[in-house]
Amino acid sequence: MKKTVALVFGLLLTVVSYAQKDVTKFLGIPVDGTKAAMIQKLKAKGFKHNVTFDYLEGEFNGRDVEVHVVTNNNKVWRIMVKDKYPTSKESTIKTRFNTLCDQFVKNGKYIPANLTGEYKIDEDEDISVQMEVYNKVYEAVYFQTSENDRDSAAVRKWAEDIVSKKYTEEERENMSEEESQQLFMDLVVEWITERISKKSVWFTISELYGDYSIILYYDNEYNHANGEDL
Secondary structure: OHHHHHHHHHHHHHHOOOOOOOOOEEOOEEOOOOHHHHHHHHHHOOOEEEOOOOEEEEEEOOEEEEEEEEEEOOEEEEEEEEEOOOEOOHHHHHHHHHHHHHHHHHHOOEEEOOOOOOOOOOOOOOHHHHHHOOOOOOEEEEEEOOHHHOOHHHHHHHHHHHHHHHOOHHHHHOOOHHHHHHHHHHHHHHHHHHHHOOEEEEEEEEEEOOEEEEEEEEEEOOOOOOOOOO
């Protein structure tokens, strides 16, 4: 058991870290609570509230943006960040999309939802044709983590508990390398499902009348509608 768990644990640490039940953050602010409270916190960050259209305006990641606060049952579940000034140039929006992909990878707080992180757009791709003719959606999805999530002792305990419940001591001792690798993948999937899938941050290219913009979403899935009102 010790050999198997040590192998799986070592692999697990290279990809994921243990996440306690916290929520997605935007500029360090938990995506949670009431809309009024969120607006006040964003105003304290320098954003201005456009009361007429009910969104906030300011600068984010070097761009002028609109920030929309979305709620469910009076609790904030999404922060939407939209370019204030779209562009008509495909090359510009492709470069911005790919740059964002690089920034998320280098940030260190995010794990790509597909584990490969391959979201970037090829330089020669005609996105207008792909979007208009083939309805292709350009988006990149990540799960947010924090330094507090990276607790190696907690990862070890969590992994050992899962393994001991699924396998007998004899089965653990006699695991082949292939079986250990499969166990590792199962643990990764389970960890993502249970621990960080509720903290998604993603962005997409939006097109309207030939103008393109980037929209980012910071989602707290704990507050998302789940059919409670049906």
